[in-house]
Amino acid sequence: MGNLKSNRRIEPRLLKGFRDYPPEEEMARQTLIARVRSIYERHGFLPLQTPALEYAETLLGADYTADNLKDLFGFRGPDDVDMALRYEFTVSLARYIAVNPELALPFRRYQYGPVWRVDKPGPGRFREFMQCDFDIVGTSSMLADAEIIAVMVEVMSALGIRNFLVRYSNRKLINGLSTFAGIPDNRLQDVFRVIDKLEKQGQEAVALELGPGRTDRSGDKIPGLNLEKKQIDYLMRFIDIASAPPSDLLDSVEKLLGNIEVSRQGLTELRLIAQYLSRMEVPADKTRIDITIVRGLGYYTGPVYETTLLDLPEYGSVFSGGRYDNLIERFSSKSLPATGSSFGVDRMLAALIALNAVTLTKATSQVLVTAMDKTLLDNYISLVSEIRRAGINAELFMGETKNLNKQLKYADRIGIPLAVISGSDEFQSGTVTVKDLRAGAERARNLTDRKDWLKAEQVQETIDRSQLIPYLKSKLSG
RNA sequence: GCUGGGGUAGCUCAGUUGGUAUAGAGCGCCUGACUGUGGAUCAGGAGGUCGGGAGUUCGACUCUCCCCCCCAGUACCA
CATH class of the missing domain: 3.40.50.800 (Anticodon-binding domain)
Structure with missing residues (x-):
C-alpha cells in the first residue's frame, strides 16, 4: 500500500477558488483578528468554535436532495453519512443553542474561521474564505441591535479605518408597505433581493427588475418580478423618500406608512436604536438610518445593518448583519430572537491593504x-x-x-x-x-x-x- | 449558471498573410566578479511538450472542433 512508484510529475495547482495565505498576509490577518477579538470581548462576547463539517440536513434542512448537496461542498462521507462543509456559522450556532438548553441567555458569542461556498470566484471572492461573526441570541430588545451597531463602529475604528459609515434600517418598513400595496408575502424576499441592488445597479435597473426585467451590459437577460405598476410605484415612492434630509427622514416615512401597523412598529424600533446609539455615545457621524438598506438574504426579520468604506465604495458592504428572530426553528419548536453581524476577513484585509492601514512584513525575526x-x-x-x-x-x-x-x-x-x-x-x-x-x-x-x-x-x-x-x-x- | 473576451518562460508581454520561430524580450530567479557585507553595476546560467486532446495540411504557436482553465459583466448566494 502506498508504495506504488510513479514518475508522473504532478502539476502544482490549487482547487478553483482556493488559495494559499502567504506569511505576510497571514500575519496581517492575525493582527486584524486580534484587534477584532479584543473589541468583541470588551463587550462580553464569548468565543465559540464549531466543526467545519456538519450533517447535510443540519445545514440544508430535512428535505435536502442530492442536487442540493451539489450547491455546497457536500458529499456522502465515511459511514455513509451525507455531510457538508459549513457555508456560514449561523446554522451551527442555532444547532449549538438547540442542544444546549441550559445555556445562559442572552448568549453573546463570536466565531471566526473558514467557510466554504460553491460560488464563482472573483476578485476578492473565493470558495474558501474566512468569516467573522458576532451575535446576541435570546433577546428582542433593540438594545441588542444598538449594541451590534456600536460594536461594528468600534471594530472599524480599531482596525484603523476612519472613513466609514454604518447604515441601518428595518425590514418591517417595507413589510408593511408590501402588505399595503398588495404584494404577497412569498414575494417579499424577492423584493428585498432586488431593492438590495439599488446601490450597485441604480434606481432604473431596480424598477425594471421589479417589473419586466432588463438586459445587462454583456447582453444577458435578467428576469423581472413582474409586479404591477401600482406596486412598483409604491416601492419607488418609498425609495425616493430615502434622499430626504436625515432630520425629517423618519417623519417622511411616517407620513407615507404611518397608518400601517407593521411599518409603524419598524419606525418605533428605528427610533429606539438611534436613541440608544446616542446614549452609548457612538460617534454620530459613523451611523445613519438609510431606508434603502434591506439586505438581500432571506432570514432577516427586522433591523438590518451595512457598513461601507467611503474611500472604497466599490468594495460594497464590508460588515453587515441584522435581526433574525427565527434562529432555531429548524431544530426546535421554540423560537429564539437573535441579532448579529459579520464580515469577510479577507475582504476586510484587502480593504486595509488598499487603504494603507496595515504594513505587511515577511519576517518574524528581528x-x-x-x-x-x-x-x-x-x-x-x-x-x-x-x-x-x-x-x-x-x-x-x-x-x-x-x-x-x-x-x-x-x-x-x-x-x-x-x-x-x-x-x-x-x-x-x-x-x-x-x-x-x-x-x-x-x-x-x-x-x-x-x-x-x-x-x-x-x-x-x-x-x-x-x-x-x-x-x-x-x-x-x- | 448565463453572456462576452482570453490562454506563449515564475510575472508582464512580443511573435509579420500557416514554413529562416529546434520560440524571444523585460522583470524576477540562480552562479560569479567587485579580496567578511544586502543595494547599484558587470559577466554568465537555468527555466516553456506555445492550456489539453483530436482534426485540416507537405508543414500549425498561428486554421477547425471538443474539453480544461483564466478574466469581465450578470445571476444565485442558503
Whole structure:
C-alpha cells in the first residue's frame, strides 16, 4: 500500500477558488483578528468554535436532495453519512443553542474561521474564505441591535479605518408597505433581493427588475418580478423618500406608512436604536438610518445593518448583519430572537491593504545571526540563544553557504532589520558587529559607487560582546 | 449558471498573410566578479511538450472542433 512508484510529475495547482495565505498576509490577518477579538470581548462576547463539517440536513434542512448537496461542498462521507462543509456559522450556532438548553441567555458569542461556498470566484471572492461573526441570541430588545451597531463602529475604528459609515434600517418598513400595496408575502424576499441592488445597479435597473426585467451590459437577460405598476410605484415612492434630509427622514416615512401597523412598529424600533446609539455615545457621524438598506438574504426579520468604506465604495458592504428572530426553528419548536453581524476577513484585509492601514512584513525575526565560520558554530548558537532569552525574535542562518553575502541577502529579502556578524576577528577581540539593514537600504538609495556603499558608516557598529543585548534593544526600539 | 473576451518562460508581454520561430524580450530567479557585507553595476546560467486532446495540411504557436482553465459583466448566494 502506498508504495506504488510513479514518475508522473504532478502539476502544482490549487482547487478553483482556493488559495494559499502567504506569511505576510497571514500575519496581517492575525493582527486584524486580534484587534477584532479584543473589541468583541470588551463587550462580553464569548468565543465559540464549531466543526467545519456538519450533517447535510443540519445545514440544508430535512428535505435536502442530492442536487442540493451539489450547491455546497457536500458529499456522502465515511459511514455513509451525507455531510457538508459549513457555508456560514449561523446554522451551527442555532444547532449549538438547540442542544444546549441550559445555556445562559442572552448568549453573546463570536466565531471566526473558514467557510466554504460553491460560488464563482472573483476578485476578492473565493470558495474558501474566512468569516467573522458576532451575535446576541435570546433577546428582542433593540438594545441588542444598538449594541451590534456600536460594536461594528468600534471594530472599524480599531482596525484603523476612519472613513466609514454604518447604515441601518428595518425590514418591517417595507413589510408593511408590501402588505399595503398588495404584494404577497412569498414575494417579499424577492423584493428585498432586488431593492438590495439599488446601490450597485441604480434606481432604473431596480424598477425594471421589479417589473419586466432588463438586459445587462454583456447582453444577458435578467428576469423581472413582474409586479404591477401600482406596486412598483409604491416601492419607488418609498425609495425616493430615502434622499430626504436625515432630520425629517423618519417623519417622511411616517407620513407615507404611518397608518400601517407593521411599518409603524419598524419606525418605533428605528427610533429606539438611534436613541440608544446616542446614549452609548457612538460617534454620530459613523451611523445613519438609510431606508434603502434591506439586505438581500432571506432570514432577516427586522433591523438590518451595512457598513461601507467611503474611500472604497466599490468594495460594497464590508460588515453587515441584522435581526433574525427565527434562529432555531429548524431544530426546535421554540423560537429564539437573535441579532448579529459579520464580515469577510479577507475582504476586510484587502480593504486595509488598499487603504494603507496595515504594513505587511515577511519576517518574524528581528535579528539574524550570521554564520560564516564553521569552527565558531558553538559561539553562534549561544549568541542566538542569548538574544532569544532577552525576548528578541532571532534566528541563526542555516543555509548551506558561508557567504556573508547570501546571508545578508536572505535577511534583506524577508525584511529582518538587524544582522549580527561575528567572524574570527570579532571572536578574538571579544566583540560583535551589528548591521542595521534598514539604515543600509536607506543609504543605498543615493549611492551608485560600490566603495561608498561598502564604507558602512552609520550602518554597522562593532561593539563589545557584553553590550550586545542592550545595543540590539536600543536599535529595535529606535 | 448565463453572456462576452482570453490562454506563449515564475510575472508582464512580443511573435509579420500557416514554413529562416529546434520560440524571444523585460522583470524576477540562480552562479560569479567587485579580496567578511544586502543595494547599484558587470559577466554568465537555468527555466516553456506555445492550456489539453483530436482534426485540416507537405508543414500549425498561428486554421477547425471538443474539453480544461483564466478574466469581465450578470445571476444565485442558503
